[in-house]
Amino acid sequence: MVKKVIAAVVLISLLTVAIVQAMDKKAEPGNPASQETTKTEGLQIGAKAPDFELKTLTGETVKLSTLKGKKVMLNFWATWCPPCKAEMPEMEKFSKQVGKDVVILAVNIDPQLDVKGFVNKNGITFPVLLDTEDKVNGMYQIISIPTTYFIDSNGIIQNKFTGAMQLAVMKQFTESLK
Structure with a gap:
């Protein structure tokens, strides 16, 4: 036995x-x-970035297509996500260093939670968009968070990064945009 x-x-x-x-x-x-x-995961590099319109925490409306001519770092995140929390201070530092030709947009995918409290607690000053209907998350085929798309001034996805980013990576990817 x-x-x-x-x-x-x-x-x-x-x-x-x-x-x-x-x-x-x-x-x-x-x-x-x-x-x-x-x-097969998410949108492909070289694809046109899907246009969307979302409200910020302050109630302003941001439409991606109105940012044509600017470089966009489009980040998908959630308040409960440890890697998202880890990269937020780096994103805040980066937002202070970029010029007027770069826009950072952080799309929150859990707006039912206390996003405003999280933003205030962490001193985030770049635009935080609320995907209340989970549409943009679906359009960008987000499988894991954080996921960040780097979109050139013509609205084309040039890079994608999944996971918590360091400041150097943010700089590298935005500097390579047209």
């Missing part, structure tokens, strides 16, 4: 190791299977 239990534990352990290794191999950067997965 004990031998059967030990054999079952060993068998399950080996099976678990095999599954984990197979998943790790699939997620390797050089593996074409993992590249195919990232190709």
